[in-house]
Each structure stands twice: as C-alpha cells, then as structure tokens.
Amino acid sequence: MDFSRSGAEVEFIEHVKRVIEERLRPEHPSWKADMTTPHELWKILGSEGLLGFRHTEDGDVRIPWQMNIHTYRELAQLSGGLAIAAFAHSQLGVQAFHFFGTPEQQKRYMVPGMDGDAVIAFANTEPGAGSDASALTTTAERDGDEWVINGTKAYITNGDLSDHVVFTAVTDPGAARAHRGISQFAVDGDADGLTRMRMQKYGWKESHLSTLRFEDVRIPAENMIGEPERGFYQTMDIFNSSRIGIAALALGTALGSYRMAYDHVRRRKAFGKTLFEHESKRVEFADNLARLEAGWLLVEKAAWLSDTGRESRANASMAKLFNTEEGMGITQWATEAFGARGVMATHPVAEYPHDAKAALLGEGAPEVQKKIIAENIDSVLDEM
Numbered sequence: 001m002d003f004s005r006s007g008a009e010v011e012f013i014e015h016v017k018r019v020i021e022e023r024l025r026p027e028h029p030s031w032k033a034d035m036t037t038p039h040e041l042w043k044i045l046g047s048e049g050l051l052g053f054r055h056t057e058d059g060d061v062r063i064p065w066q067m068n069i070h071t072y073r074e075l076a077q078l079s080g081g082l083a084i085a086a087f088a089h090s091q092l093g094v095q096a097f098h099f100f101g102t103p104e105q106q107k108r109y110m111v112p113g114m115d116g117d118a119v120i121a122f123a124n125t126e127p128g129a130g131s132d133a134s135a136l137t138t139t140a141e142r143d144g145d146e147w148v149i150n151g152t153k154a155y156i157t158n159g160d161l162s163d164h165v166v167f168t169a170v171t172d173p174g175a176a177r178a179h180r181g182i183s184q185f186a187v188d189g190d191a192d193g194l195t196r197m198r199m200q201k202y203g204w205k206e207s208h209l210s211t212l213r214f215e216d217v218r219i220p221a222e223n224m225i226g227e228p229e230r231g232f233y234q235t236m237d238i239f240n241s242s243r244i245g246i247a248a249l250a251l252g253t254a255l256g257s258y259r260m261a262y263d264h265v266r267r268r269k270a271f272g273k274t275l276f277e278h279e280s281k282r283v284e285f286a287d288n289l290a291r292l293e294a295g296w297l298l299v300e301k302a303a304w305l306s307d308t309g310r311e312s313r314a315n316a317s318m319a320k321l322f323n324t325e326e327g328m329g330i331t332q333w334a335t336e337a338f339g340a341r342g343v344m345a346t347h348p349v350a351e352y353p354h355d356a357k358a359a360l361l362g363e364g365a366p367e368v369q370k371k372i373i374a375e376n377i378d379s380v381l382d383e384m
C-alpha cells in the first residue's frame with residue numbers, strides 16, 4: 001500500500017489552496033454578508049480548472065476523484081456554502097451531461113458548465129419524494145416535438161440562480177414499478193412557466209436552496225438526457241459517484257471547525273495555562289483527530305476504487321455516512337472550546353454545525369447510506 005502522492009496530485013492540491021487563498025478568501029466576506037453565491041464563484045473556479053472536469057486533447061474528462069476530493073475538502077474549510085454550490089453544479093449538473101449527454105448537449109451545456117460560464121442545477125427531490133426518489137409526481141407529457149412539464153421540485157441547490165436545470169419527471173405513469181417510468185431532462189432557467197423561489201435555511205449560508213414550480217413548461221424533445229425511462233437509474237449512477245465528493249466536503253467541514261478550535265485553545269488561557277495544556281482537552285483533540293483521519297481514509301479509499309473502475313458504491317456510502325455523522329459531533333464539540341463565543345451568531349465556528357447538518361441530508365440521508373451499504377455487504381467482506 002502506497003499513500004505517497006504523485007507530482008501531479010501535489011501540484012493540484014497546491015493549486016487548489018492557492019486559488020482559495022488568493023481568489024476566494026478575499027471575496028468571501030462580501031458574498032457571505034449578502035448570503036449569496038454570485039456567478040463569479042463559478043467563473044473563478046472554472047477559469048482555474050476547479051469545476052471537476054478538464055479539456056484535454058482526447059476530449060473533456062472528469063478530474064479523478066483522488067484530486068477532486070481535495071477541492072471539496074479545502075473549499076468546505078473556508079465555507080460549506082461555496083463548497084456545495086460548486087459541488088452541486090459540477091458533480092450533479094455537469095456530471096449528468098458528462099455521463100449521459102449527446103455530443104450536442106455536451107457542447108451546449110457541459111462545456112459552458114465546465115468553464116464556469118453557465119451554472120447547472122440538479123433537481124430530483126420533490127416535496128413528497130426525497131429519500132424515496134422513485135415517488136416523483138412531476139410529469140413530462142409528449143406533445144408533438146415537445147415535452148410539457150408540470151410539477152414541483154424542492155430543496156434544489158443553485159435552483160433559482162442557475163442558467164439550466166437538469167431534472168427528472170415521470171414519462172410513463174403506467175410503469176409496473178415507479179422507478180422504471182422516470183426520465184431525465186434539461187430546461188433553461190428562464191423557461192416560460194417555470195417559477196423559481198429561494199428558500200430560507202440554516203447552514204451552507206451563501207448557497208441558494210430553491211423550489212421550482214413547473215406549470216405547462218414546454219421543452220424541445222431533444223432536451224431529454226440519456227434514455228427514456230432510465231432517469232431514475234441515471235440519477236443513482238450520478239449519486240453513486242458524487243457521494244465521494246460530499247463525503248470530502250463533510251470531512252472538510254469537520255476539519256475546518258477542528259483547526260479553528262485548535263488555534264483557539266492554544267491561545268486561550270484558563271486556570272493559569274492554555275486550554276490545550278489541560279489534559280482533558282488534549283485527549284479530546286487526540287480522539288477527534290483520529291476520527292478525522294479515519295474519515296479521510298474512507299474518502300480516499302472510495303476515490304481510489306472509483307478512479308480505478310472498481311466497485312465503489314458501499315465505500316462511497318460508508319465515507320458519506322461516517323464523515324457526516326462524525327462531522328455533526330466534531331463541529332458541535334469545536335464550538336464548545338469557544339465558550340460563549342461559540343454561540344454568537346457572528347462567530348464563524350458557530351456555522352460549522354449547521355453546515356454539518358446540511359451535509360447529513362444532501363445526497364441521501366444516513367438511512368439511505370445504510371441501505372446501500374447493507375445491499376453491498378458481501379462485496380465489501382470479500383475484500384477484507
């Protein structure tokens with residue numbers, strides 16, 4: 001087993017950190033004050049090659065997970081809101097076209113998405129269909145050369161500010177099993193009949209969460225992505241990959257809070273010495289560092305499995321489950337080191353627990369991760 005990094009990986013990680021320090025950190029306070037993610041965020045990340053994909057002589061390719069995980073880990077330490085805005089666009093929206101788009105769709109949506117010139121939201125969840133992603137009620141009915149869309153999507157990251165939205169809808173209401181009657185489509189954000197509203201939430205402050213109401217929205221027939229009635233499976237394929245990124249993002253959230261607390265306890269004094277010089281505090285920091293390291297190893301293993309074409313579903317879910325559940329505890333614990341400051345609305349450490357809670361739900365709640373892990377026990381055991 002070799003944990004050393006290649007030269008390209010080291011260079012990529014340094015590049016991510018430099019972009020964050022030089023181009024995002026200076027802008028972040030004003031974005032945060034406005035509680036928004038301007039298009040400038042994607043433009044910066046796109047121009048720096050940090051939207052998860054890259055143009056090569058052989059075509060457009062996804063940057064390996066073993067590199068992308070560093071982007072989401074580092075972004076989440078600065079801001080979970082910026083991290084999720086970048087992640088949902090790249091690993092859900094752009095990814096849909098990368099996996100399933102026609103060459104024309106890739107040219108129209110994926111390339112501007114990769115470059116940060118267009119923002120793409122991914123809308124699967126509905127008010128009545130979250131964990132059970134087959135329970136959709138949004139419909140797409142064929143009318144000549146068009147599809148007519150009706151229904152509501154909810155809790156959609158970047159939904160109200162995106163240029164395009166990838167979404168799922170029922171095209172065969174008579175399908176013997178609901179998940180076999182769903183297809184995937186693209187719609188422009190300014191389409192007639194599409195009403196988009198920002199929702200108010202805790203956590204991931206700068207990122208927008210939205211409802212999308214479709215009322216007789218007409219889209220051309222060629223806006224279907226992938227195969228008819230394969231939309232559920234395509235969505236699951238996208239999630240099976242993207243979970244690795246959200247696990248890295250959750251780890252970054254916990255790590256950000258840990259670093260902030262570590263910095264604080266080495267300066268703050270109580271009873272004549274720094275907090276960190278108290279044995280019980282040192283033990284807490286040791287315990288939580290072990291949790292962070294274990295979480296990161298899970299992320300790296302899932303990334304390696306995926307990059308090398310091996311079965312990675314259970315490992316991606318374990319990485320997501322562990323890092324989001326441990327992240328809830330670590331971020332809460334980190335605030336406690338700050339005493340009263342830790343409950344101040346303006347203190348950055350107070351935001352991490354909210355970000356951790358948001359990460360727990362996005363890309364599938366813990367029970368959904370456990371379901372996926374349980375379905376794959378044998379394949380994991382075979383490798384042990």
Ligand SMILES: Cc1cc2nc3c(=O)[nH]c(=O)nc-3n(C[C@H](O)[C@H](O)[C@H](O)COP(=O)(O)OP(=O)(O)OC[C@H]3O[C@@H](n4cnc5c(N)ncnc54)[C@H](O)[C@@H]3O)c2cc1C
Pocket residue numbers: 088122123124125127129130131132154155156157158204209358361362363364365366367368
């Ligand atoms: C900040 C944020 C951003 C999001 N961004 C997007 C996005 O960009 N696109 C998108 O499509 N969706 C997005 N979502 C939606 C997210 O995917 C859903 O919230 C998630 O799938 C859970 O669905 P739900 O909220 O309807 O909860 P429910 O499915 O109603 O679950 C409620 C509770 O029941 C538990 N539960 C569910 N099933 C079982 C079971 N079988 N056994 C036991 N317990 C169970 C769950 O774990 C959870 O605790 C986002 C959510 C959040 C919070």
